[in-house]
Amino acid sequence: MAIQTTLRYVLNLISCAQVIAKKRKAERVDVPDLRRAYSYFLDQDRSAQFLKEQQSTLLFEEMGDDVKNANEYLMDTQ
Secondary structure, eight states: OTTTSOHHHHHHHHHHHHHHHHHTTOSSOOHHHHHHHHHHOOOHHHHHHHHHHHGGGSHHHHHHHHHHHHHHHHHHHO
């Protein structure tokens, strides 16, 4: 995990895992807490991969022509 992500992301992940550990009334963060936090939050690379995989189901796909038409309209009026 640490090889694939930034130090900032890992520190934030540990902070989230600490909240999870406190919720289960533990005094320290364990590996299952980190894995649970990791499953909740995506780093930059995993976010980009998720967007690529879900691109056809996202709203942006449907808005493509509307945005293009709006941009053309704005360019014509200037």
